[in-house]
Amino acid sequence: NAGVTQTPKFQVLKTGQSMTLQCAQDMNHEYMSWYRQDPGMGLRLIHYSVGAGITDQGEVPNGYNVSRSTTEDFPLRLLSAAPSQTSVYFCASTRGQNYEQYFGPGTRLTVT
Amino acid sequence: GQQVMQIPQYQHVQEGEDFTTYCNSSTTLSNIQWYKQRPGGHPVFLIQLVKSGEVKKQKRLTFQFGEAKKNSSLHITATQTTDVGTYFCAGPRYGGATNKLIFGTGTLLAVQP
Numbered sequence: 390n391a392g393v394t395q396t397p398k399f400q401v402l403k404t405g406q407s408m409t410l411q412c413a414q415d416m417n418h419e420y421m422s423w424y425r426q427d428p429g430m431g432l433r434l435i436h437y438s439v440g441a442g443i444t445d446q447g448e449v450p451n452g453y454n455v456s457r458s459t460t461e462d463f464p465l466r467l468l469s470a471a472p473s474q475t476s477v478y479f480c481a482s483t484r485g486q487n488y489e490q491y492f493g494p495g496t497r498l499t500v501t
Numbered sequence: 502g503q504q505v506m507q508i509p510q511y512q513h514v515q516e517g518e519d520f521t522t523y524c525n526s527s528t529t530l531s532n533i534q535w536y537k538q539r540p541g542g543h544p545v546f547l548i549q550l551v552k553s554g555e556v557k558k559q560k561r562l563t564f565q566f567g568e569a570k571k572n573s574s575l576h577i578t579a580t581q582t583t584d585v586g587t588y589f590c591a592g593p594r595y596g597g598a599t600n601k602l603i604f605g606t607g608t609l610l611a612v613q614p
Contacts, residue, residue: 424604429510431589432544432604447601479543487532487593489546490602 390415393493395480401499402470410465410496412480420483421463422447422490423455425476432479438463470500503528505592507605515613520580522608524573524590531593533566533573534602539586547575580612 396411414421422437424447434447436455444455452474454466463482467474477497481490504527514520524533532551536544548557550566550573557564563576577584590605 422601429606431606432591434601434603437601448603481544487549487551489534489549490536490544492543492545495543 392416393480393482393491395478395493395496397496398494399497401501402467403501404470404472406470408467408470410467410478410480410498412463412465412493413461414463414480414482414491414493415461416482416484416491417460418482418484418491419460420485421457422481422483423453423463423465424479424481425449425474426479426495427476435465435478467498472500474498475500503594503603505590505603505605507588507590507608509608510606511609511611513611513613514580516582517579520577520584520610522575522588522590522610524575524605526571526592529570531570533570534591535564535573535575536589536591536604537586538589538607542586544589577610580610582612582614585610585612 393414419440423435424432426432433449435453438444438457441457441460477495479495480493483490506525508523534549535547538544548564554568555566561578565574587607587609589607591602594601
């Protein structure tokens, strides 16, 4: 099993550009989440999903969209990149409530 | 709003010394999880505690969940250079019926050989 995979590993965007961060898992987990990690602020939840077709907002959803058309994939879209979105983005999946989360390797995004 | 704080933010130890990080929640938690993130890496699950007062050990690591289920600690005995990284605690959001976790701010551990 590959676990949770994320692409790209690194990305540089100009302000106003849009892009999609890809996330896929092969563990048949229903629950998937996107986090951003900034220095001194831990991991903050952006969006999450409890199954295909079901998504909801986390604590910092503004400027991001998600969709979940399959169990395996959970892409994160940046609509119009801003410097404040410079961060490391982690995707995670879990088999259910109160179970451990498996994280992908992360995408390091810089917006200039 | 609900907050999970960790102290210290940073700790530097000599190899062989002990290390403890503390996690405090503003609300009661149904369970607490601990993760380790190596420099440049991603968080990796270490353990989950569920019961009030629970203590679990993993080799040199001892995890404890407070009686009131609002705090937790991770103690490492005789640190090694392989223990370097950031340690995060995480708990379910209050009233959350899903996997919405709130993560602590993390403690960065540096170990000098």
